[in-house]
Amino acid sequence: MYLRETHRRNADGSVVSYLALAHNERDPRTGTPKAKVIHNFGRADQVDREALGWLALLLLRVGELGCRDTWRNLRDELDRLHLVVLRTAEGTIAQRSELTARHKEILRRLHLPEPPRQASHRRRSPKTSVHAPASAK
Numbered sequence: 001m002y003l004r005e006t007h008r009r010n011a012d013g014s015v016v017s018y019l020a021l022a023h024n025e026r027d028p029r030t031g032t033p034k035a036k037v038i039h040n041f042g043r044a045d046q047v048d049r050e051a052l053g054w055l056a057l058l059l060l061r062v063g064e065l066g067c068r069d070t071w072r073n074l075r076d077e078l079d080r081l082h083l084v085v086l087r088t089a090e091g092t093i094a095q096r097s098e099l100t101a102r103h104k105e106i107l108r109r110l111h112l113p114e115p116p117r118q119a120s121h122r123r124r125s126p127k128t129s130v131h132a133p134a135s136a137k
Contacts, residue, residue, distance in 0.1 A: 001056045004035055017044035066110045077102050093120040
């Protein structure tokens with residue numbers, strides 16, 4: 001796991017940098033490593049780079065010591081979890097895959113609760129018009 005910095009050139013010619021927490025995964029088709037972004041932190045000038053670097057190292061260390069396994073093995077196991085998100089006009093629902101016995105063991109060793117199986121969010125209903133329809137004259 002590492003901090004990844006990307007750059008973007010604005011229309012006015014200025015360059016903006018962004019930081020993300022990432023790790024490398026090997027592409028099964030090509031066999032080459034590719035960066036997988038875990039979390040985007042936003043603009044580099046608005047975050048504490050040194051603190052984020054320490055955070056990444058601490059996350060690795062806590063995971064490895066708590067589970068008595070390597071970060072690579074933990075990551076590979078947890079990457080088997082999937083989240084499906086369905087967005088409709090009425091709202092959004094998300095459902096994760098079933099936890100395996102190993103997933104449950106990792107969560108238990110790290111003193112983390114099991115994540116909810118489903119989560120949903122309903123959109124607010126649009127405000128009703130106080131005007132009568134045009135056909136009701």
